[in-house]
Amino acid sequence: MESNQNTEFPIPGRVSADELAVWWERVRRELDSRSDTESWLRQVAEHYLSSDHQFPLAAHKEILRVLSHMEEAHPVLEMRLLGNLETPANLLGQKMGALGACGGASSLIRLDAELSPDKLGSPFVRKMHDTALARLRRRATGKGLVSLSSLSLPAGIALVLECVSGLEDTLAAVLMRECGTMVKTVKSHTMKGKVEVRPGEDWRWDWIDRVRLFEQMRFDTVQSRSVIPSDSMAPVWVEAAVQSGLPDIVSSCTQGARRFAVRVEGATKIASRQLVAVARALEDRLNAVSSEGEGTDRWVNDPRTEDWVFVFTETQKGYLPSLRLDRRLWDRRFEYRGKLVPAASKPTVAAFLAEWAGRLPDGARILDPFCGSGMELIECGIRFPTARLFGGDTSGEALDAAKQNVIAAGVVVQDFRECDVSEWTSGGFDLVVTNPPFGKRARVDDVVRLLETFLKTTAARLVPGGQVVWICPQPKRCTRFAAGLGLMLERKSRLDIGGFEVEAQVLRKH
Template sequence: MSGDRDKGGSGATVPLAELRDPAFTPSRKQVADLIETIAGGDEETARAAAHALSRTQSPVAARVAAALEGRSPQERARLADALRLLAGRGDDDVIVAALVQSLADPEPRVRKAAARGLGKIGSDIASDALERASREERDETVIRALDRAQSGLGRDRERVPASAIETDAELDRPRRVVFRCRRGLEPLLAREIEEGIGLATETERPGAVVAVSRGPLRIFSKSRIALDIAFEVRGPASAVDPAAAAAELLASSEARSILAALTRGPVRYRLAWDDGGKRRGLTAAITRRVADLTDGAIADDPRAASWDVLVAADASSIELAPRWVDERFAYRSADVPAASHPTIAAALALAAGVREDDVVWDPFVGSGLELCERSLIGPYARLLGTDVDPRALERARTNLEAAGARRFDLSVADARHFDVSGVSLVITNPPMGRRLVRGGALDELLAEVAWRAAAVLAPRGRVVLLSPRPRVTREAFESGNLVLERERPVDLGGFEAVLQRFRK
């Protein structure tokens, strides 16, 4: 093995729980660490790291392709397979070139991975490369992979019409809609659903709020706190035959009614398990039974699925999650390491509330998402953001302008000494310690910024933050004559912070 590796990494390991969190968006600085995890981690962690890498905001295919050099056969196979997940992000030419080269790799596992990837991308170059490799290949396992890839490309060419989600269609009657969120944000999400969408909520459970609605689907996008939505179809509490139970739920009149109403074209789905498990044999049994029960009207087709079907581990329920274009955060075109996820920024903005005369300050503005979200939920007088990094302010300006924000000022400044007055709202998601500031230095920074915020806050002003050190911020704000109104732990994918709201 070569010692030449991507030099951008810190050597840190991202926890598996965070890798599997669908809301985790890796920073550019974590790309090298993720590549090494894909290559050398255990199978479960490597798979989760590959999926996390596909959620990065910037092109990374070239770095993964370069990392193939000098690796062991297993590492090359894993990295080639990871390239498959990066398709459709604007750098498919790089991916195709790397996978075509990998078709000539001496290791069969690498050639199989390359065949799978080229079969997914499906360009003319990929098709020609698969055809050439099929004529020359001698390993039976690789030949089968090449045949499957070519067969898939043939189905893609024959597939008409296309399948898509209808966002303006309504259901035949009210159905259970699951809004998923970060654990700890359920009360805020329920409030948003009731006040912002006008739906009555039925239940709250860890990481989700359930409401009942006929739709249309587009109204659910009014929730800015939800990570995604799905329609829940319930069955018996326990099943003797999980494959039969799950298949019958998916083929039920309730599920078929939902799928038919919201799908333009044939219904295609990808089946997965809500606990992240694979269960390949059970999955295959379910998809075969669904095809039999529906005469092929509901087709298992991960290549062109318009629905994700999530099966409960005990097969007592399924969730039908539509694959639709989420345009809620289209303004987010620029990012910084350890930036907020926009759904968290939206939760902070809702927790802060709206006053028309608000002068809003984010002491750790980063890419500006908290200010963007505050600007979108209601009127304000002025938005202020400070950061010690000029590059962060450039990205915040880009995002704020894209969000349509007006009357904002961004300053290169240390929040501990920022000269401002008349602030009615401080809203921030400060550094979380693991990536930017560590240990006692973080405690000191948070306390000093809290004292400064308390000093510049107008009477009856509010502070809303996601604190990585809740005791430190609580004591600091209370020493500045602020009253803690509420606090609640929030799961950030492997570690907790606390959402706090204070009033002066």
């Protein structure tokens, strides 16, 4: 098999038409796992423009399906597709999909005004035509500007912070400390992964960077309301969303197009056609309501580039609406994460461990012997800016990632070592903070031996009164073992990390 040398990705050369079609189909299915999707798609487009006549029909269909994943306009590709809409006719549906992805005003005019229904032929082509028109109209509407500082919460709406199960009480305490009189009440839902906040009169949004323990935020209605039965028609779902007051939040802080998506969370599967019907009906209803009032900015149902998501969450009695704002629009806390390694710590869990360390003396020495990509060290460096940080790992790749991340975070680490935990010979540490290896790929016996070695080394390297703040995957066994080494359990909390029940612990050296 030869490769085409005109691109930066290998394209099979001397293979059959069927093999080439299978290759393109595999490429299309692997798109979601790529980190460089848009730039790679532009390479595909350039290859298509230079050699589309060479593709057999089946491969031609697959490459057009690949190009339908583009998010940015490509005028040259658009002109090529518009100039060949009629031939071959059995590619028309796929060309519609690609035009919806890469087209602009020319495509919108051509598809909307010049293609009559009798030219569209099959139901599949008509469906692709309608989908392409919808995408082109959304692009023409433009992107709205969301200003978090302008976001106001109507009466009866609460802010809900979502977190790893087990972090709720600590998150609530940090909120009270950082927000003070800005909040009216804070309610912790233990082991349910959420903290409910009722804002006070002088509410502001400047606390987000200081509260580092939550993953996402959403807006819930707190007044009693009827739930939505799962078999309800679209108007019932739409009425619940509109009457909840959630659209008022979007209107309060968005200038221009209000891009949204609709999603359902729960164990019961909702048919995609029902979800599409709800999204389209909600778009029509919100635009009708907007046109009756003072605002004229359009609501756009766009699940590819949405700023807002109306979430219908399943309960025992039915579904309840809530609203989420795209995390990329408000979360700058963990932008230092430029490079990660498999099974890297969640930065919110790392921030939780740093919070549990309490108060440390100026110049405290902090060690993470399983530092991975550096999350715990970075969060400790942010919380304790005068501390001296030390990190180790057996993986050189992990240490390279950690070095890049600490630089991006503006944190200084005194020493990184590629070594086993037992090889730390220096001591005098005030705090050892870590999230050791565990999970499906690790054998229980191997993990237990590693943890016992870790505890022995830690007991020898801590100063009297020093702490171990860590994630313990074997709490009963490790707590007994640690006590025999003079490391006494002072605090614990059960956590659910990626489906694994573990225990956060604070051990004190006596």
